[in-house]
Amino acid sequence: MRGNDYRMLRPPERFTPELRVSVIVPAYGAQDKLDLVLQALARQTYPAELTEIIVVDNGSTPPLRLPEGTAARLVVCEQPGRAPARNAGLGEATGDVIHWLDSDVVLTPGAIEAHMRWHHTAPYLSVTGYIRFTSAPLPAVLPDDLEAAFEPAQPHAWLVGLVERTDGLTNNPIRPFSLHVGGATSVSARLVRAAGPMDDDLIVGQDTEMGYRLYQAGAVFVPEPQARAYHLGPTMRMRDQQRIDRVSHAFVADRIPAYQWLRTHPTRQWKVPNVTAVLDGTAGYETVRAGVDALLASTVTDLSVVLVGPWDTLDRDRRAPLKDPNLDLVLVHGHYEHESRVHLATTEEVHPSVPFVLRLPPGRVPGEDSLARLLALARAEGLGLIEVLPAEAPEGAVPARLERASSFARARLVARPGEPLDDAVAEVSGVRRVVAEEYGFGDEPGELLGRRAAYKARVQAQADAARLAKEAERLRGQVAKWRDEAARWRKSTVELRREVGTLRRQLRAAQRPQEGVRAVLARRMKRVLTGRTRG
Structure with a gap:
């Protein structure tokens, strides 16, 4: 289904x-x-x-x-x-x-x-x-x-x-x-x-x-x-709906991310986030930081980040950090250890009630509004999976993936033996592949504008799109007007041609009697001339 x-x-x-x-x-x-x-x-x-x-x-x-x-x-x-x-x-x-x-x-x-x-x-x-x-x-x-x-x-x-x-x-x-x-x-x-x-x-x-x-x-x-x-x-x-709702809403908002209308605070965190992003914490300090920092600056604040890595193997007694063979892991761990939205996990840990999971491979850096746009697309079309790849991605490139947890759960229930899970997801909810650049993804960390600036950029883009749509509508109206004018001119031309044809026929009809008189006179003149010649 x-x-x-x-x-x-x-x-x-x-x-x-x-x-x-x-x-x-x-x-x-x-x-x-x-x-x-x-x-x-x-x-x-x-x-x-x-x-x-x-x-x-x-x-x-x-x-x-x-x-x-x-x-x-x-x-x-x-x-x-x-x-x-x-x-x-x-x-x-x-x-x-x-x-x-x-x-x-x-x-x-x-x-x-x-x-x-x-x-x-x-x-x-x-x-x-x-x-x-x-x-x-x-x-x-x-x-x-x-x-x-x-x-x-x-x-x-x-x-x-x-x-x-x-x-x-x-x-x-x-x-x-x-x-x-x-x-x-x-x-x-x-x-x-x-x-x-x-x-x-x-x-x-x-x-x-x-x-x-x-x-x-x-x-x-x-x-x-x-x-x-x-x-x-x-x-x-x-008997008492308003008071019951007051109590219910205070608790269920923390547990049901689908109730976005109850999550009106612009920055606070919830027990169950709306999105969890999963990244490889071993991909190198700069690479990991580019992806995580971009997510933390996202216009979607209702999210958590899981960094997967062997954090339990790190040596806590580090006296010579520059000689540490695990220096990049140490830097990642130290940089995000006290960030409340980042969880350092040895295995993938995603709360089962999280509705969306973003899997971000190393080197994919989302823009500050990229995640919001992907979520909007998933909700609008009921998609279970969105894959994000650059336009010029090499063969075998790993895409970023936004997965809807409920769709994958259903797919596991109905998948035939040996059937790829993504194929089952395509049947139960739909799969789309989008171009990374069109959704603001890049391969280098960009300037972080902050949520307010990114939001303003989105609003400005929407305003520009509305203005362009209005202009396009005006031009379509102008084209329609020109088409009507052209149709009227074509009609006038046809009518003029008809009038010219009628006048020509009338002229020819008027010329026929005159041509008959001239022919009679010519015959008579010929007989007269012929008689004189004989005489």
Whole structure:
């Protein structure tokens, strides 16, 4: 699948269920709602022998209980918070698919089956059902007709709007992972293992943060309207959205680089940077410094640099530095040891949540706006890889590479045996090769203007481009005007030629009678002359 376009998958209405699903229900109090949720789970059309239900009591007083005859397990989690409770259930789960379900969400009978149809088509999906919010009084026993009991209800307006704005999340959306909501979402267990458990350091926003890590692991996010459910009452966010957002935004900005709109500070650093550049720290002091310094002066400040080298082998007791065979390594280490954005690592160390990785070979020196332009291109076209090479690069030259981590994760999931990973990336998201000089790359360190000057240069370039575009538009208008003038002249010429032709015909017609009179006179004159001759 390319990007998040899951439409190539066509889950059948009828299929043979084979995958096991673990439904994890974290709960705190509200025994009456939990009873209804469990009754709804008992009515699911997906086979019971393939369904595992795990209820996690998150410190309820009195403790929660399972109704008699319920095919579920009860797990106790003393650590407060929804994320620890879900992780406790995750530790007990054995299914091929993890289905998150809140303890106040009642599923319609075919909901889990609607989820599982998708999971039988591909092993890297995150499927979210459609929730409606009801304020109807709670019945003692769940009725057969849920619609009659819980309607009228409100749709999940934010989720529906997101799906509608993005053509079902298929048109290269910026944040498809936002669909991962814990109320009624199922995820391949393989993806969950790759992404890791819920972040229990977060107070709110855990679902979205985990959705982002699933995206980084290669997930495709699918909305499924046939997987319907009723939320018993409003959510905490619906009751107090502004205050919840205030808390959420303070924490998730550090962990989700895709939320660039939350990262408005021009220079500060974040827990997870938007870009990590990886360079060979053994390429020589001047060469390494040219690349690193250019990156640190970039208009993209939300970045980190990893310098890979045998730093642990350096001799700390250096009394004769000029005789040190590792002098260049020593200089690189000393120059960047205390720069907070540069990490000296013996092996490549990139945080798994970093969305973009720039691999910069020795001798490639980016301009101060080069990285910003590459990122803009990658986002605009949904590219998984951009290779940067000089116009006159020799055969076998190593390009600089901007890699999208989520695309490479997906490629690893779907690549055929022996298939080059870049080829798989080209299929799932696209690959472009650009000319280094056109994006400001050089082979020598240039004058570092500083971010403000580089930004001004970019703004000036954009203004110049706008001015040239305006001038080109004016000239196109002038050309169109001249074409209209030429067309009018051509039309006038044709009409003039027609008038001249008409006049010529009229003149010839007028000349014919005169020619006839002259011919008669000539004949008569000839007869007269002939008679005189005879006489």
